[in-house]
Amino acid sequence: MTADVVPLPRKEPTIEPMLSLTASGMNAVNAVILDRMQSEIPLIPRLAGHLISGGGKRLRPMLTLAGAELVGYNGTRHHKLAAAVEFIHTATLLHDDVVDGSELRRGKAAANIIFGNPATVLVGDFLFSRAFELMTEDGSLKVLKILSNASAVIAEGEVAQLTSQRQIETSEERYLHIIGAKTAALFAAASQISAVVAECSEDEERALEDYGRNLGVAFQLVDDAIDYDSDASQMGKDQGDDFREGKMTLPVILAHARGNAEERKFWKDAILGHRSSDEDLAHAVSLIAKHNALEDTREKARHFAQRAIDAISIFPDSKARAAMAEAAQFAVARGY
Structure with a gap:
């Protein structure tokens, strides 16, 4: 009699291979960050350090x-x-928290709550300036062009998101354009510049850019899903922030499009800011679940993650390629 074959449990993807791959380099990067966030004005390193030391994944420099x-x-x-x-990423977070009026960032009080909006904006400007200082020290005009263009695109994406706020008619296409700018542009640039400093071929450079861009879209899609299916202790921010701020993210776009007339009226009122209580948030979560909007958002994220993995298939199999592929899978599977 043959024993039943017990399937091995499916291994969940983790960020650990990426952390291991980049550990030595990140020590050097963190030393640069610590050095360049210093200033004779004590408030600057205090405020910058509040966010920089706040437990972020550091995925972009990785x-x-x-x-x-x-x-x-x-x-x-x-x-x-x-x-x-x-520094570019941290500066945008500081500015975002002021724009959004956020109270939490990475599980603790946002900088603007502790230090006030004016100081938070100005320290964000300081970090942008430090970023450009580091770029010019590198001496490559191509690197400078890539990162400065990414900075401009991020700002455009943030403005586009602001103008789409409380606009119930925002389409999925416009939403993807916004997250491609505000999130994926920096992922793409961060990946591409490694090929530039290594003087790689155009095909290799484009492959790394495509990897970063697709990973960035997947990452933001999951972030937007998490806002409706995780609690604050997991997310590091308050659940329902996007809902109360009237942000048209993909779970809402899908639930609104698939809803009946009564549900669409609810979404219109909610996005306009007329339905923002805890009970309204709970109803929004139930409608998103009813129409399978979270799973479909994650499915779209999986599609972009696979595109990221496919992009680097032009490189030989290696520990680095495996770690980057698993990082893309982790970006989709994570719950925080």
């Missing part, structure tokens, strides 16, 4: 380091550039 490993770059230029990427 993409620069992982890309360098993937293409076999052995220099150190990418350390300062990865720090510049993190």
Whole structure:
């Protein structure tokens, strides 16, 4: 009699291979970050440090380091550039929290709540300036063009999101355009610059850019799903922030499109800010579940994650490629 074959449990993807791959490089990047956030004005390192030391995943600078490993770059230029990427990201977070009036960031009080809006905006400006200082020190006009263009595109994406806020007619196409700008542009640039410093071919450079861009879209899609299916302790921000701010994210766009007349009226009132209580949020979550909008949002994220993985298939199989592929899978599977 043959024993039943017990299937092995499916291994959940983790960020650990990426962390391991980039650990040494991240030590160098963190040293640059710590050095360049210093100022004779004590409030600047205090406020910047509040966010920078706040437990973020540091995924964007990790993409620069992982890309360098993937293409076999052995220099150190990418350390300062990865720090510049993190400064750009941190500056946008500081500005975002002021714009959104956020109270939590990474599980603790947002900088604007502790230090006030004016100081938070100005320290964000300081970090942008430090990022450009690091870029110019690198000396590559191409790198400068890539990162400065990404900074402009991020700002355009944030403005586009602001003008789409409380606009119930926002389409899925417009939403994808917005997240492609406000999130994916920096992922793409962070990945691409590693190929530039390594003097790779145009095909390799484009492959890394495509990897980052698709990963960035997948990452933001999951972030927007998480807002409706995780609690604050997991997310590091309040559940329902997007709902109360009237943001038209994909779960809402799908639930609204699939709803009946009564449900559509609810969504219109909610997005306009007339339905924002805890009970209204609970009703919104139930409608999103009813129309399978979270799973479909995650499914779209899986599609973009697979595109990211496919993009780097032009490179030989390696520890770096495997770690980057698993990072893309993790970006979709995560619950925080």
